Amino acid sequence: MYTPDNILTTTIDKAVRWSRTQSMWPVTFGLACCAIEMMAAGSAKYDLARYGMEVFRASPRQADLMIVAGRVSQKMAPVLRQVYDQMADPKWVIAMGACSSTGGMFNNYALVQGVDHIVPVDIYVPGCPPGPQSLMHGILTLHDKIMDGEINR
Amino acid sequence: MKKDTRKNKFKDKFDFWATNSEEGGWNISSTDEGSQKMLEEENAKQIKIQTGTDVIDDFVIDEDTSDDERMIVNMGPQHPSTHGVLRLQAELEGEVVRRVKPIIGYLHTGMEKTGEELNYFQGPTNTTRMDYLSPLFNELVFSLTTEKLIGIEVPDRAKNIRILMTELNRISSHLVALATGGMDIGALSMMIFGFRERELILNFFEKTTGLRMNHNYIRPGGVAADLPDGWQKDIEEILKIIPEKLQDYDDMLLDNPIWKGRLQNVGILTTKECFAYGVTGPSLRASGHSWDLRKAQPYSGIENFEFEVPVLNEGDVFARWRIKVLEIFESLKIVEQALNKMPKGPYKIQDKKITPPPRKRLDESMEALIHHFKIYTEGFKVPEGDAYVAIESPRGELGCYIVSDGSSKPYRMHVRGPSFCNLQALPVIMTDSPIADAVAAIASLDPVIGDVDR
Amino acid sequence: MSSEIINTSVEEYKKLVESLHSENYEMMVDLTVVDWFRKKEPRFEVVVQFLSISKNQRKTIKVFVDDEGLSIPSITDIYPSANFYEREAFDMFGINFLEHPDLTRILMPDDWNGHPLRKNYGSGRIPVQFKNAPKVE
Ligand code: SF4
Numbered sequence: 010m011y012t013p014d015n016i017l018t019t020t021i022d023k024a025v026r027w028s029r030t031q032s033m034w035p036v037t038f039g040l041a042c043c044a045i046e047m048m049a050a051g052s053a054k055y056d057l058a059r060y061g062m063e064v065f066r067a068s069p070r071q072a073d074l075m076i077v078a079g080r081v082s083q084k085m086a087p088v089l090r091q092v093y094d095q096m097a098d099p100k101w102v103i104a105m106g107a108c109s110s111t112g113g114m115f116n117n118y119a120l121v122q123g124v125d126h127i128v129p130v131d132i133y134v135p136g137c138p139p140g141p142q143s144l145m146h147g148i149l150t151l152h153d154k155i156m157d158g159e160i161n162r
Numbered sequence: 163m164k165k166d167t168r169k170n171k172f173k174d175k176f177d178f179w180a181t182n183s184e185e186g187g188w189n190i191s192s193t194d195e196g197s198q199k200m201l202e203e204e205n206a207k208q209i210k211i212q213t214g215t216d217v218i219d220d221f222v223i224d225e226d227t228s229d230d231e232r233m234i235v236n237m238g239p240q241h242p243s244t245h246g247v248l249r250l251q252a253e254l255e256g257e258v259v260r261r262v263k264p265i266i267g268y269l270h271t272g273m274e275k276t277g278e279e280l281n282y283f284q285g286p287t288n289t290t291r292m293d294y295l296s297p298l299f300n301e302l303v304f305s306l307t308t309e310k311l312i313g314i315e316v317p318d319r320a321k322n323i324r325i326l327m328t329e330l331n332r333i334s335s336h337l338v339a340l341a342t343g344g345m346d347i348g349a350l351s352m353m354i355f356g357f358r359e360r361e362l363i364l365n366f367f368e369k370t371t372g373l374r375m376n377h378n379y380i381r382p383g384g385v386a387a388d389l390p391d392g393w394q395k396d397i398e399e400i401l402k403i404i405p406e407k408l409q410d411y412d413d414m415l416l417d418n419p420i421w422k423g424r425l426q427n428v429g430i431l432t433t434k435e436c437f438a439y440g441v442t443g444p445s446l447r448a449s450g451h452s453w454d455l456r457k458a459q460p461y462s463g464i465e466n467f468e469f470e471v472p473v474l475n476e477g478d479v480f481a482r483w484r485i486k487v488l489e490i491f492e493s494l495k496i497v498e499q500a501l502n503k504m505p506k507g508p509y510k511i512q513d514k515k516i517t518p519p520p521r522k523r524l525d526e527s528m529e530a531l532i533h534h535f536k537i538y539t540e541g542f543k544v545p546e547g548d549a550y551v552a553i554e555s556p557r558g559e560l561g562c563y564i565v566s567d568g569s570s571k572p573y574r575m576h577v578r579g580p581s582f583c584n585l586q587a588l589p590v591i592m593t594d595s596p597i598a599d600a601v602a603a604i605a606s607l608d609p610v611i612g613d614v615d616r
Numbered sequence: 617m618s619s620e621i622i623n624t625s626v627e628e629y630k631k632l633v634e635s636l637h638s639e640n641y642e643m644m645v646d647l648t649v650v651d652w653f654r655k656k657e658p659r660f661e662v663v664v665q666f667l668s669i670s671k672n673q674r675k676t677i678k679v680f681v682d683d684e685g686l687s688i689p690s691i692t693d694i695y696p697s698a699n700f701y702e703r704e705a706f707d708m709f710g711i712n713f714l715e716h717p718d719l720t721r722i723l724m725p726d727d728w729n730g731h732p733l734r735k736n737y738g739s740g741r742i743p744v745q746f747k748n749a750p751k752v753e
Contacts, residue, residue: 037240037242038240039246040246040247040269041246041269041271041291041294041611041612042291042294042375042376042612044246045294045295045338045375046374046375048342048357049357049360049361049364052341052353052354052357052358053354053355053357053358053361054357054358054361065242067241067242079269080269080271082267082268082269082270082271082615083724083725083728084267084268084270084723084724084725085239085247085268085269088239088240088268089240092240111744112742114276114287114288114291115271115272115273115276116276116739116740116741116742116744117271117272117275117276117739117740117741118272118275118732118737118738118739118740119270119271119272119275119724119732119740120271120272122742137376138374138375138376140374207692207693207717208717208718211696211699211717211718266722266723267721267722267723267724267725270723270724272732272739272740274708274733275732275733275739276739278739279739437642437643437669438695438696438697439696439697440643440644440645440695440697442643442645451669453669458672459672548650548663550619550646550665550674550676552645559645559667561645561646561665563646563648563663563665565650567655573650574648574650574651576646576648578645578646578648578665582700583645583697583700583701585700586696586697586699586700615723
């Protein structure tokens, strides 16, 4: 049925939040083993496309979300920070895996003991590696956070 | 007044390309000095390495190009098609790559140092995270080296389970290599297919070991757990489905003119260059030399299995892609034999000093409790000495060198990752070809950066 | 498959490698260093693995390098595959490979201090802190 001039009323607040959650484009930041699970989450069986976020952007300028998948070494840390700085606001960070959350089992000279030393992290996904389901749960939690949290970032 | 501050806030917010960012000021020094000032021209030997003419001089120098057409570009470390955090610096002449220098270390985890702090029983937890596409091989090589140092032999069933699991792992690793290789060249459906079939194997791994990756399943003295009930059915399903799907890949790509045109005669690696740069594994076999440690220096009872070693002579990217498909077929053969002749018996060595007792025994026997406590707190002691063991991982010779000083922790643990060595051949296959082929060349070598940097 | 271990000195090392190369040992598969800090003199032991594909044999060469000189000839001109390994050994242990074309740090950032895999270099372990954990004085 064709109904002309449909009007939907909402608050701008809600509309903004909704649009932010529904097309959240991640930047490819695969570092180590967790990156493989991130790719598995993006491929056929788990299919991140359901959340409007299968487009892993190669350029940080076009991305809203950085999934830090894997261990961050001291040599990589400046690069990671630079990529984060290049992303346009508003931006979110998910620390995927034990290594990027806390350093994991490698408590030594080479690793940054948790990416929260260099970038602000919104969601920590535990596991070594976290399965695609865990990653998705993390992403959905982030969606909830955006829907209920501060609108100004 | 109020309005003003607000405006300023906005200005700050949208000026992020001018200022670094509001958090800015992070010290980026270690990226822009040192290894970045590469491609120095003083050293003739260095240039030879970077142009890949160290072994065979096939470099065509075009004297006419002016200096304006030369430029140095940086690729990575955060680049979608460098397979992780590999960084390349290349000198381009127009469209053609002239010199390349791979820069690594962006995933250096200090695992060799951590390996000295963990005892032999915990060791596989550490090594399994090195080459994350073939974790079981890393565990196997560590366990074999430890067993060689102690001088024990694991039971037949453990050996057979090891072979079964590692060959399945080889399949899953090659599937990822095919998938990401396809993705880099633009065959996106290959990416979806490869990961879909891999799930099948990962499901079996999850059932057996509890994890999809980084299993810590193969340990010194055997394997951590027996195969789950009904494992035969799962293997049979894998044996049925994977060949069908491989047929799909062949239908899609083998006679595909675009695929062929893109890959054939690109990035040629000769046998001589392979030897010089220490390239092993599928890349060596694709250059026409039949060398497989499973045949030449068999480990873990693989000499009792019948399979062939596929060899191709072209040495180009296409051959390196094709050989992986052929190797999956051979691995399937091994898996099938392992399924049919799985011996009965224990899956761990029956040595109280090395194997922790089963949980049930702890409630009954004091002695078992003591052994359990000892193994989990102190670990078992390994006699003094050193050993180097090599096995054939999906990427080549994976070696482990352990020095023991008689305590329960390795004095020095070093892993020879095949990708580390194979990466040195990158200048050879990348130079003198258009920049568009560079991605195909990297993908064909199939480096896993976790294995390179450790 | 047979394997053999040869102990040699820094002076003889290069000649020995050359003779191995002419004896059909096509590949240098691995080069690593063991630090015998306060356990043995000289302190560093360079362990090089060679593989002959045609003969299906392995050979291991062990060379002791002392703490003062810290230098050993590079074998990159005989086996180009030694390039990365020697750079790694330099990075991790600070051993100088003479006449290496490009002896720079490979795994660590260039401005890093020290050589991490030496035994007198701490592992850099950071004590783990838990939020809201009771304070231990
Ligand atoms: S958390 Fe585990 S799987 Fe993830 S990068 Fe670290 S070691 Fe690898």
